[in-house]
Each structure stands twice: as C-alpha cells, then as structure tokens.
Amino acid sequence: MLAAIGVDSIERLFDEIPRELRTGELGGLPPALSEMAAMRLMRERAERDGAWLNFIGAGAYEHHIPAAVWQIASRGELYSAYTPYQAEASQGTLQTLYEYQSMMASLTALDVTNASLYDGASALAEAVLMAVRCHNSARRVLMPASVHPVWRRVARTLVRNQGIELVEVPYSAEGGHTDPQSLERYAGKDYAALVIPQPNFFGVIEPVDELTDWAHASGALAIAVVNPTALALLRPPGEWGGAGADIAVGDGQPLGVPLASGGPYFGFMACRRDLVRQMPGRIVGATVDTEGRPGYVLTLQAREQHIRRSKATSNICTNQGLMVTAATLHMALLGPEGLARVARACHANTLKLVSALTAIGGVTRVFGGALFHEAVLRLPVPVAPALRALRAQGILGGLDLKPDFPELGHALLVCATETKSDEDLARYADHLARIVGKRPRAAARALKPGT
Amino acid sequence: MLIFERSRPGRRSAAQSPAARAATGEIPQRHLRTRPPRLPEVSELDVVRHYTGLSQKNYSIDTHFYPLGSCTMKYNPRACNAAALLPQFTDRHPAAPDDTGQGFLACVHELQEMLREVTGMAQVSLAPMAGAQGEFAGVAMIRAYHDSRGDTQRREILVPDAAHGTNPASAVMCGYSVREIATDADGNVELAALRAAVGPRTAGLMLTNPSTLGVFEHSILEIERIVHEAGGLLYYDGANLNAILGMVKPGDMGFDVIHINLHKTFSTPHGGGGPGAGPVGVNAKLAPFLPLPLVAGPDGEYRLLAEADRPLSIGRLGAHLGNGGVLLRAYVYMRMLGADGMRRVAEFSTLNANYLMVELQRAGFEVAFPRRRASHEFILTLRRLKEETGVAAMDVAKRLLDKGFHAPTAYFPLLVPECLLIEPTETESKQTLDAFVIAMKEILREARENPALVKSAPHETPVRRLDDVKAARELNLAWSGR
Numbered sequence: 001m002l003a004a005i006g007v008d009s010i011e012r013l014f015d016e017i018p019r020e021l022r023t024g025e026l027g028g029l030p031p032a033l034s035e036m037a038a039m040r041l042m043r044e045r046a047e048r049d050g051a052w053l054n055f056i057g058a059g060a061y062e063h064h065i066p067a068a069v070w071q072i073a074s075r076g077e078l079y080s081a082y083t084p085y086q087a088e089a090s091q092g093t094l095q096t097l098y099e100y101q102s103m104m105a106s107l108t109a110l111d112v113t114n115a116s117l118y119d120g121a122s123a124l125a126e127a128v129l130m131a132v133r134c135h136n137s138a139r140r141v142l143m144p145a146s147v148h149p150v151w152r153r154v155a156r157t158l159v160r161n162q163g164i165e166l167v168e169v170p171y172s173a174e175g176g177h178t179d180p181q182s183l184e185r186y187a188g189k190d191y192a193a194l195v196i197p198q199p200n201f202f203g204v205i206e207p208v209d210e211l212t213d214w215a216h217a218s219g220a221l222a223i224a225v226v227n228p229t230a231l232a233l234l235r236p237p238g239e240w241g242g243a244g245a246d247i248a249v250g251d252g253q254p255l256g257v258p259l260a261s262g263g264p265y266f267g268f269m270a271c272r273r274d275l276v277r278q279m280p281g282r283i284v285g286a287t288v289d290t291e292g293r294p295g296y297v298l299t300l301q302a303r304e305q306h307i308r309r310s311k312a313t314s315n316i317c318t319n320q321g322l323m324v325t326a327a328t329l330h331m332a333l334l335g336p337e338g339l340a341r342v343a344r345a346c347h348a349n350t351l352k353l354v355s356a357l358t359a360i361g362g363v364t365r366v367f368g369g370a371l372f373h374e375a376v377l378r379l380p381v382p383v384a385p386a387l388r389a390l391r392a393q394g395i396l397g398g399l400d401l402k403p404d405f406p407e408l409g410h411a412l413l414v415c416a417t418e419t420k421s422d423e424d425l426a427r428y429a430d431h432l433a434r435i436v437g438k439r440p441r442a443a444a445r446a447l448k449p450g451t
Numbered sequence: 452m453l454i455f456e457r458s459r460p461g462r463r464s465a466a467q468s469p470a471a472r473a474a475t476g477e478i479p480q481r482h483l484r485t486r487p488p489r490l491p492e493v494s495e496l497d498v499v500r501h502y503t504g505l506s507q508k509n510y511s512i513d514t515h516f517y518p519l520g521s522c523t524m525k526y527n528p529r530a531c532n533a534a535a536l537l538p539q540f541t542d543r544h545p546a547a548p549d550d551t552g553q554g555f556l557a558c559v560h561e562l563q564e565m566l567r568e569v570t571g572m573a574q575v576s577l578a579p580m581a582g583a584q585g586e587f588a589g590v591a592m593i594r595a596y597h598d599s600r601g602d603t604q605r606r607e608i609l610v611p612d613a614a615h616g617t618n619p620a621s622a623v624m625c626g627y628s629v630r631e632i633a634t635d636a637d638g639n640v641e642l643a644a645l646r647a648a649v650g651p652r653t654a655g656l657m658l659t660n661p662s663t664l665g666v667f668e669h670s671i672l673e674i675e676r677i678v679h680e681a682g683g684l685l686y687y688d689g690a691n692l693n694a695i696l697g698m699v700k701p702g703d704m705g706f707d708v709i710h711i712n713l714h715k716t717f718s719t720p721h722g723g724g725g726p727g728a729g730p731v732g733v734n735a736k737l738a739p740f741l742p743l744p745l746v747a748g749p750d751g752e753y754r755l756l757a758e759a760d761r762p763l764s765i766g767r768l769g770a771h772l773g774n775g776g777v778l779l780r781a782y783v784y785m786r787m788l789g790a791d792g793m794r795r796v797a798e799f800s801t802l803n804a805n806y807l808m809v810e811l812q813r814a815g816f817e818v819a820f821p822r823r824r825a826s827h828e829f830i831l832t833l834r835r836l837k838e839e840t841g842v843a844a845m846d847v848a849k850r851l852l853d854k855g856f857h858a859p860t861a862y863f864p865l866l867v868p869e870c871l872l873i874e875p876t877e878t879e880s881k882q883t884l885d886a887f888v889i890a891m892k893e894i895l896r897e898a899r900e901n902p903a904l905v906k907s908a909p910h911e912t913p914v915r916r917l918d919d920v921k922a923a924r925e926l927n928l929a930w931s932g933r
Contacts, residue, residue: 026569
C-alpha cells in the first residue's frame with residue numbers, strides 16, 4: 001500500500017503536520033487489554049454495583065422489557081447502521097421510524113412526531129424554543145414548579161442564551177398540582193406557552209383541561225410533558241381542553257429502554273400538523289419509488305442544520321435512533337392492551353405501596369391530588385438517614401425531595417411499577433417501619449403472604 | 452408491509468404484560484383515556500419476524516463497507532456492547548446514590564481521564580449526548596467565559612465555510628451571530644479573510660482539523676495566534692479526531708475547548724442515527740464552566756459533582772449523566788486499544804485513505820485537493836464526469852449501492868462541486884478497498900457507455916430511487932389507515 005502511494009513509511013503520510021505539534025508518548029493511558037481481560041474487568045466493576053430492590057422513579061422507571069426488544073434491536077443491521085440519509089439502503093431503519101412516529105402520534109393523539117431528541121429534559125427545552133418560534137412576540141414561558149426540577153434546570157441552560165425566560169408557577173400546597181386559579185396573575189401578559197406536566201413530578205394528576213384552555217385563552221401554546229406509560233391510561237394531550245395541547249414531549253425511557261444509570265434514553269416530541277415546520281429533529285415521511293412502491297425518506301430536511309445551517313430549527317443532528325427502534329419493538333410487543341395493563345398495574349402497585357407505608361405511624365401522604373404511579377410521602381424522621389438504613393437492607397427507598405423542595409419537610413418520592421410483587425412491597429414496609437421505630441398497622445401486614 | 456397491517460383485533464403477546472387488568476383506582480373518570488391508542492395487535496412472532504425482515508433492508512457496517520466521509524463508520528467491537536449490557540449496569544437507576552454505582556463511575560471517570568490525555572485538555576465533561584450538544588456546551592462555555600470577564604460585546608462566532616452545519620446552528624442556539632470564513636484553493640482557511648474578520652466582537656472560531664475537506668490545516672498555529680490576539684477563543688470540532696489520534700493533541704494546537712464524538716473516533720455504534728456522545732474538553736481557563744454532572748474521584752470514592760460544587764457551570768444538558776451506556780462502550784474500546792492502539796487508529800485510517808485516494812486517482816477519478824495528503828478521508832469531485840456524461844455524484848453514490856457498498860457522503864462540503872467525501876476507516880482491509888476501487892472503475896465505465904443505467908440507479912436495493920418531493924409536499928408522517 002505504501003508503494004502504491006509512493007512513500008516509504010506511514011510516518012510520511014503525516015508530513016503536513018507541523019513537527020512541533022506531534023505528540024510524544026500517551027503516558028497516561030494503560031496498556032491494551034484482550035477481550036477476556038476487558039470483560040473480566042467489566043464484570044468485576046458491574047458486580048461492585050450490585051442488585052437493588054428499587055422504588056425510585058422521578059423521571060426514570062423500571063419496567064419489564066421483553067427479551068425480544070434488545071435481541072432484535074442489537075442486530076448488526078440496526079445497531080451498526082448510520083443515519084438513513086441514503087434512503088434506498090436504509091428502508092429498515094426508515095420504516096421502523098415511520099411506525100414509531102405512527103405509534104407515538106396515536107399515543108399522544110397529536111398529528112405528527114419527530115424521530116427523537118436526546119432525552120425528556122432536552123425535549124422540553126426544544127419545545128420551549130419551538131413555542132417561542134411559533135409566537136409573534138413573547139420570549140417568556142410559564143413553567144410550573146410541579147415539573148421535574150432537573151428538567152427545569154436543563155431547559156433553563158438550553159434556552160437562556162437566546163434571551164428566553166422561564167417563569168415559575170407555584171404548585172398547590174394541598175393538591176400538589178398547578179391550580180388554574182393561580183394563573184390569573186399571569187393573565188393579559190405575553191407568554192409563548194404554558195408547560196403542563198401529566199402526571200407531574202410528584203406523581204399527581206394535573207387539571208389538564210383547565211390549564212390547556214387557560215393557555216389558549218391567553219394566546220399561549222400548551223406544552224404537555226407526559227409519561228408514555230401513563231398515556232395508555234390517561235387522556236392524551238391531543239384531547240386536553242377544548243382544542244388539545246399543541247406540543248407534547250417526554251422521555252421515552254419507559255418504552256423498553258433500560259435504566260442504565262441514566263442513558264442513553266430518548267426524548268419524544270409530538271405536535272399539531274400546522275406546527276410541523278417549526279419542529280426540531282429528523283422526521284420520516286412516506287413516499288413512493290420510481291416504480292410506485294411504498295418507501296420512506298427523511299423529509300422536511302430544510303428545517304435541519306445540515307441544510308439550513310444557522311437558520312435551522314435546532315442544532316440537533318445525531319439523535320437516539322436505536323432507543324427508538326427498541327421503543328417501537330416494545331410498543332408492538334405490548335400492544336394497546338399490554339401497555340394499558342402495565343399502566344394499571346403501576347397505578348395499583350403504587351396505591352398498595354402508599355397504603356402499606358402510610359399504615360406506619362407518622363408516615364403520611366403529602367398531597368391530596370389523585371396520583372398515577374408515584375407519590376410524595378412525609379416521614380416522621382429525616383429522609384436521608386432513613387434511605388441509608390433502607391439501603392443497608394438492599395432497598396432503594398425513593399428520592400429525597402429535601403434538596404429541591406425543602407418546604408415539604410421530610411418528604412420522599414416513591415414509585416412502584418408493575419415489576420414489584422406484594423412481597424417486595426411488604427419487605428419495604430417492614431423495613432421502613434423498623435427504621436422509623438413504629439410497628440406497621442394491620443393493613444401493611446396484610447400484604448405479606450401467609451399472615 | 453407495515454406492522455399495523457399485520458395487526459388483528461384482540462391478538463397480543465400475553466406473556467409480556469400483567470396477567471390481570473388492575474383497577475384504575477383513584478384516577479377520576481374524566482382523566483381516563485376513552486379510546487385506546489392505535490398500537491398494533493400482534494403476536495411476539497409477528498413482531499420478531501417483522502423487524503428482523505426490516506433489519507435486512509438496511510446496509511450497515513456489519514454487512515457492508517461504509518465509506519461515509521466525516522462519519523467514521525468503523526467496526527464496533529462486540530465486547531464493548533456486551534460489557535455495557537451487563538445487568539448490574541443496565542439495571543441501575545440514575546437517581547440511585549453514588550455509593551451504589553462505584554463500578555460504573557470508576558469506568559466513566561477513567562474514560563474522562565483517558566480523553567483528557569489523548570486530547571491534551573485540562574478537564575473533560577461527559578455530559579453532552581451528541582456532538583451537536585457538545586458544540587452547544589462548548590460555545591456556551593465560551594460565552595460564559597467572556598461574560599464572566601464583563602466582555603459582553605463579543606457576540607460573533609466565526610466558522611469556515613466548509614464547517615459542518617451543526618457549527619453555525621449551535622452558535623445561534625447560544626445567542627450568537629455567525630460569520631463564515633472562506634477557504635483557499637488548497638483547502639485551508641484563508642488567513643487574510645480570517646484577519647479581516649476578527650475583532651472586538653469575535654467570541655471565537657470553530658474549527659475542524661483535519662478539516663471537512665480531508666486535509667490538515669497547515670497554518671493552525673498562525674490561526675491560533677490571530678484568534679487569540681483578537682481576544683477570541685478557539686473551538687475544536689472533534690469530528691475528525693480519528694485522523695490524528697495519538698499523533699497530535701488539540702490542546703497542543705492551542706484549542707481552548709473541544710468536543711469529541713465517541714460514536715465516531717471511539718467506535719460506539721451509530722444505531723441508525725444515534726445515540727452518540729459528545730464529551731467536551733477545556734483548558735484551565737474554561738474549566739469552571741464545564742457542564743454538569745462531572746465525575747470526581749478517584750480518592751477511594753467516585754461521585755457526581757453538582758451545582759453546589761461548580762457554581763459557575765453552564766448547567767445541565769440532560770436529566771442525567773449523558774448517554775452512560777455509550778460512555779461504557781467507548782471506555783471498553785479505549786481499554787482494548789491502549790496507547791499503541793490509539794496511534795494505530797490514526798496511522799491505519801490515514802494509510803487506508805491515502806491508498807484509496809491514489810488508487811481512485813489511477814482509476815480516472817479527479818481528487819479535489821491533489822496537492823495535499825489525505826487525512827483519514829478525502830474528496831473526489833465528479834464535475835468533469837458530469838459535464839461529459841450527465842452522471843452526477845448522487846448517481847454514482849446510488850450505483851455503489853447496487854455494487855454492494857454503502858455510498859460515500861455526497862454534496863458535502865458544499866463548496867466542492869459534485870463531491871464525494873470518502874472515509875474508509877482503519878478497520879477495513881486492503882482487499883475491501885481494492886474491491887471498492889473495482890466497483891468505482893466499473894461505474895466510471897458504465898457512466899461513459901450507458902449513463903442511463905447509472906442515472907437510474909439503484910436497481911438492486913429493496914426500493915428504487917424515492918420521491919423526496921412527494922414526501923415533502925404530500926406529508927404522510929404517520930399511518931392513518933385501518
């Protein structure tokens with residue numbers, strides 16, 4: 001090969017690089033490992049992290065993932081393919097994305113969805129930017145405090161350099177939801193959108209119809225932030241209020257994506273048809289080939305950075321394609337009935353958990369509002385040490401809300417998905433009872449089999 | 452056939468969901484969904500067969516040579532995937548305390564340190580989830596730096612006209628305006644144009660080196676002086692880091708901030724469009740602004756740093772620590788390569804590119820920058836072929852699909868007419884490259900003898916050329932039939 005090129009060494013191929021820039025040794029790098037040695041190392045590391053009985057939700061949810069999901073998604077043809085710019089060589093990926101878009105549009109009851117964004121939090125930021133583009137003048141968006149606090153921070157990071165302000169709307173101390181009446185103070189002012197989470201960060205069901213109608217009456221768009229599992233059970237954003245939400249976003253992780261310390265997940269975004277040209281990210285459309293056969297292509301690319309450059313709707317290029325493939329498989333394997341059963345089981349399990357834990361003296365439910373699959377509980381003792389004590393028993397007992405919501409006192413956010421058995425719930429209740437120094441009442445013990 | 456067309460009412464994979472329909476408990480009736488979503492009603496076998504069939508309609512690295520310029524489609528070693536899918540890694544909740552994730556955090560901390568070493572930067576954050584998010588973070592740090600010094604009139608980012616579209620788009624997302632700098636006949640940034648453009652409004656210059664034209668910027672040290680003397684900062688787009696891995700460190704070239712595409716240089720799979728990962732590296736002056744979370748250690752205990760630890764941080768780009776599973780794959784890849792392997796990446800990718808360039812030139816193709824060495828990629832211009840035969844770069848790209856090769860990148864960079872950007876990567880053998888040259892020769896002959904054959908390609912793919920105009924005019928973005 002060198003002879004063909006006409007040089008005597010590989011080194012000569014780098015002769016355009018100034019000598020003084022050439023790197024000496026890469027001293028800080030360890031020597032190469034064989035696959036056997038690398039896998040031994042990784043197994044040791046993985047074992048250090050152990051296995052836990054998990055009751056944390058807070059935006060990432062433990063669900064059963066059918067074995068077929070990742071066996072198929074890991075096929076080399078899907079896993080090692082690039083972005084489907086060469087449509088004729090990418091019909092597998094493109095049709096899968098089209099099917100995903102169809103499923104997600106139906107799940108949200110909106111007209112169109114894109115082919116994914118990075119995660120739910122960054123999708124929320126993109127929705128804020130999109131709403132501002134759609135509005136004539138406003139550069140402010142109403143952001144309820146009942147939206148995930150980290151998502152709110154992410155949105156702020158991603159929009160603030162464009163001079164966009166996120167105005168925080170307080171939550172109802174009794175219900176844990178956004179009180180439509182509390183919005184009156186924002187009436188008559190210029191806002192591009194109102195963000196509406198359903199369920200919200202506390203797990204509470206929001207009065208989405210009133211909130212959506214308020215947004216529209218105020219000349220603002222309604223941005224729904226939704227959980228895809230909940231959508232199988234709860235009324236979808238496209239049917240909120242009189243006209244439906246305009247944009248819906250969320251994290252797709254519950255649809256077949258493992259928890260994996262936080263990523264890769266994927267963000268989804270759906271919207272009304274007339275807003276599609278303001279939507280960020282890749283979109284797949286159906287078309288035909290020269291022989292009239294159906295096929296799929298990336299479409300409306302004039303929105304995107306590789307065509308429009310500085311005038312693009314977003315800088316996003318690489319998205320979370322493989323996660324969407326997994327989600328498509330997951331939704332197909334569950335079907336409408338399966339996904340609804342998962343949602344119902346999550347709801348039922350969380351209610352059981354709440355009743356088992358609140359049967360312990362001093363443990364109470366903080367909010368009166370109806371919940372989906374999470375709840376905020378108040379403990380009679382500080383949360384952090386209680387969680388540490390639970391951890392010593394192999395239990396991750398939930399998320400301590402003190403850092404983000406100190407006004408709630410010893411507040412703990414818990415979640416029980418369909419993955420939890422009655423034994424799991426009873427185990428949690430028993431240990432928590434011991435930790436807070438109270439005996440569980442009969443209701444909690446009743447969960448334990450054989451008692 | 453769509454999965455929806457396989458659907459039959461009532462059919463389902465009963466094993467995949469709870470056996471019973473639990474009650475809707477305390478959810479008020481008015482909040483319940485009245486019509487079920489239109490998801491397919493199919494069996495597990497239907498699903499497996501349908502998506503296995505779809506996968507077979509894809510070209511991929513595992514099935515085809517994929518010389519896609521600027522995308523670094525190298526082989527993705529299977530061990531990286533196997534390690535990232537160990538159950539303790541996949542099952543760990545992101546909000547679980549750091550002490551339950553010491554194994555995971557040890558890996559990503561070491562990754563952070565190895566990336567620091569190969570790029571010559573002072574600190575690295577793994578938070579960005581793709582290259583474009585890394586660019587956003589990098590430019591946001593440039594802005595935070597200038598703002599922290601009260602230097603708030605710097606509101607313009609310079610980018611070469613050959614830059615990836617993400618560069619100007621990212622700058623705009625940071626509230627900056629963009630000015631393009633011209634390229635000279637040999638593919639370098641035009642220094643006179645750069646000198647004329649810099650000034651008190653210059654926030655920084657975003658540069659890819661080797662550039663998207665497949666050549667190393669000769670005058671990088673002069674560029675560095677011009678930008679820094681004007682008070683701007685220098686941003687390194689790591690899209691082409693593969694070409695210089697272990698050979699040149701961006702930090703040594705004077706870059707203040709960089710992003711790295713782990714899904715290119717460090718071989719994490721592209722997955723049909725993602726996920727990727729776009730860690731950012733900075734020199735000491737920008738370190739306080741790095742995006743969160745950062746992984747601290749290794750004094751016995753690894754932990755994620757948050758706002759309280761880094762009050763000047765630009766903030767968070769996603770809900771958690773970036774694309775953790777992608778980070779694990781890149782970590783295993785780097786451990787299996789070691790220091791010598793890193794350098795071999797640059798050597799063999801450059802060798803393969805130069806060999807392929809010379810052989811294609813011999814076969815009668817015109818190289819866009821014939822006086823230059825190729826980096827890990829190079830550009831052909833088919834301008835003359837188009838004049839002679841009417842066959843365009845896109846036609847050649849489509850005809851390659853018929854010959855069993857994925858097409859090179861076509862029509863990027865925009866400033867070279869009828870261009871093909873070809874990047875063979877280091878993982879391809881000489882035999883594969885030779886077979887590609889033979890296919891290209893055949894296409895050249897076909898273009899002259901039977902141009903209609905090439906212009907109507909592809910003929911052998913699952914579908915023929917698709918109607919993009921119809922797709923955009925008669926928007927059909929979701930299945931509506933029943």
